[in-house]
Amino acid sequence: MALLKDEDRQYLENLFQENLKDKVKIILFSDKSAGSKLVVPGRVECPYCQQTREILEELTSISNLLELEIHDFLADEIIAKKYNVDKIPAILFEKNNEVLNVRYFGLPSGYEFSSLIEDIMDISRGETQLSPETKKVLATVDKPVHIQVFVTPTCPYCPKAVRLAHQFAMENKFITADMVESIEFPHLAEKYGVTAVPKTIINDKVEIEGAVPENVFLEYLKSALKS
Amino acid sequence: MDFIALTRTEEKIDTEQDVIILGGGPAGLTAGIYAGRNLLKTLIIEKTSVGGNAILTEKIDNYPGFPEGITGEELAKKMETQAKKFGVKILESDVQRIYVEGYWKIIETSNGTYRSLSLIIATGTRPRRLEVPGEDKLRGKGVSYCAVCDGAFFTGKKVAVVGGGDSALEEAIYLTKFAEDVTIIHRRDTLRAERIVQQKAFSNSKIKFLWSHIIKAIEGEKKVERLILEDLKTHEIKTFPVDGVFIYVGLIPNTELFKGILNLDPNGFIITDEKMQTSVPGIYAAGDVRGKVLRQLVTAVADGAVAAIEASKFLEEINNKEE
Numbered sequence: 036m037a038l039l040k041d042e043d044r045q046y047l048e049n050l051f052q053e054n055l056k057d058k059v060k061i062i063l064f065s066d067k068s069a070g071s072k073l074v075v076p077g078r079v080e081c082p083y084c085q086q087t088r089e090i091l092e093e094l095t096s097i098s099n100l101l102e103l104e105i106h107d108f109l110a111d112e113i114i115a116k117k118y119n120v121d122k123i124p125a126i127l128f129e130k131n132n133e134v135l136n137v138r139y140f141g142l143p144s145g146y147e148f149s150s151l152i153e154d155i156m157d158i159s160r161g162e163t164q165l166s167p168e169t170k171k172v173l174a175t176v177d178k179p180v181h182i183q184v185f186v187t188p189t190c191p192y193c194p195k196a197v198r199l200a201h202q203f204a205m206e207n208k209f210i211t212a213d214m215v216e217s218i219e220f221p222h223l224a225e226k227y228g229v230t231a232v233p234k235t236i237i238n239d240k241v242e243i244e245g246a247v248p249e250n251v252f253l254e255y256l257k258s259a260l261k262s
Numbered sequence: 263m264d265f266i267a268l269t270r271t272e273e274k275i276d277t278e279q280d281v282i283i284l285g286g287g288p289a290g291l292t293a294g295i296y297a298g299r300n301l302l303k304t305l306i307i308e309k310t311s312v313g314g315n316a317i318l319t320e321k322i323d324n325y326p327g328f329p330e331g332i333t334g335e336e337l338a339k340k341m342e343t344q345a346k347k348f349g350v351k352i353l354e355s356d357v358q359r360i361y362v363e364g365y366w367k368i369i370e371t372s373n374g375t376y377r378s379l380s381l382i383i384a385t386g387t388r389p390r391r392l393e394v395p396g397e398d399k400l401r402g403k404g405v406s407y408c409a410v411c412d413g414a415f416f417t418g419k420k421v422a423v424v425g426g427g428d429s430a431l432e433e434a435i436y437l438t439k440f441a442e443d444v445t446i447i448h449r450r451d452t453l454r455a456e457r458i459v460q461q462k463a464f465s466n467s468k469i470k471f472l473w474s475h476i477i478k479a480i481e482g483e484k485k486v487e488r489l490i491l492e493d494l495k496t497h498e499i500k501t502f503p504v505d506g507v508f509i510y511v512g513l514i515p516n517t518e519l520f521k522g523i524l525n526l527d528p529n530g531f532i533i534t535d536e537k538m539q540t541s542v543p544g545i546y547a548a549g550d551v552r553g554k555v556l557r558q559l560v561t562a563v564a565d566g567a568v569a570a571i572e573a574s575k576f577l578e579e580i581n582n583k584e585e
């Protein structure tokens with residue numbers, strides 16, 4: 036059964052027609068046997084892998100500018116390691132043969148589906164929606180930064196944090212930004228003490244509770260770089 | 263909720279508009295629908311997510327026309343679609359400053375500056391904090407203001423909900439989907455919530471009530487472990503162990519940007535007349551952000567309609583003057 040309703044598909048078709056410019060390859064790290072009853076020793080449980088694959092297949096079928104590449108987390112271990120993918124489902128993006136540090140861990144459903152769509156459009160156009168001032172500051176970042184944004188699919192404030200983090204990563208290659216779906220990765224939620232979302236962790240030391248404006252998010256990033 | 267929730271589009275937006283609406287909740291979206299239908303060039307600026315506080319409600323049962331109830335998310339999505347159908351543009355951005363220059367209302371956002379002759383403020387409210395020790399420190403560590411966002415973290419756990427209004431009860435009922443034990447802590451011995459909601463809460467076996475108690479402090483090392491309560495009748499101080507606490511003790515208007523520009527009431531809500539007119543000609547307020555007796559979806563949308571019609575009249579008057 037299609038996950039996208041006809042009206043949503045139609046809406047996306049128009050949206051992509053107007054907003055996509057360059058080709059974007061979506062790279063999914065998944066479990067190839069997800070959905071089958073086959074028990075394979077050593078496999079990680081991935082209850083959302085199959086749905087993630089289905090929604091991405093539907094999404095990439097809407098525009099010729101979108102392509103989907105699927106890797107098996109275990110069989111393609113070397114590629115997973117290359118991109119630092121340590122959990123699945125994981126979604127990455129490639130444009131002009133370059134893989135971006137913009138990542139989704141977990142099913143991008145509910146409100147996060149909007150984040151995915153907007154990310155794709157920004158990447159395809161090669162332009163973020165950030166203010167010129169923010170872009171200027173981000174251009175000066177010359178140390179690795181890892182931003183993790185914890186979300187739940189039912190949180191309407193979460194896409195704001197995810198999108199800011201992802202756009203930051205699009206602006207500067209030193210920045211890696213991950214959406215982490217808290218319910219799918221409870222050990223990480225536990226590790227960072229997440230019981231309310233969005234919660235953003237920068238370089239494992241700076242924490243942001245809630246969705247904050249762009250300039251405030253930038254200040255947190257600066258403070259993570261200083262400490 | 264739906265498997266996917268599509269909310270936003272990106273498009274080119276002119277910096278000059280007939281009407282700018284701050285806030286994309288039900289009041290703002292309805293103002294948009296009415297302004298759009300009057301063929302006014304209309305821009306809604308929303309800071310977080312279209313739908314406002316309505317999308318924080320899992321199910322809305324008192325909005326006429328939906329006898330089976332409707333989710334806040336779905337209703338908001340329909341309103342958004344309707345507003346867009348009439349040509350309204352929606353920009354997701356933070357407003358940093360507003361000021362008035364002659365007839366022009368200037369809006370500075372993180373994505374550029376916009377101006378219009380009429381402005382409708384529908385920025386709504388945010389949850390009031392309890393303002394007790396531990397609340398800030400443990401925010402996001404068991405202290406929450408959004409049950410739909412965070413409820414799933416408390417699966418099988420024990421939570422408290424503070425408050426006695428519609429939100430407190432509805433969210434307590436919602437939380438029983440996850441939590442094993444939900445206690446509503448209320449400072450009075452009667453509830454303000456709609457009677458039907460009260461009945462639902464009373465008949466839910468996972469919900470307990472602690473009447474005439476207030477929270478003195480929220481305690482815990484790394485996360486919420488217990489509440490310190492005072493029984494207002496006996497003045498006894500008690501320790502109440504919980505894993506989480508959801509706070510629904512009222513609303514604070516989002517009016518910081520308008521201080522010094524518009525007249526606000528002592529609680530910070532915008533003062534308007536029945537035409538939604540504020541103290542500045544051409545600026546209107548609609549929905550929860552204005553001083554009013556009933557803050558409900560139906561009154562928010564009504565305000566939005568009135569504000570948009572009055573804004574249209576204002577624009578006509580200005581045009582007539584200039585001709």
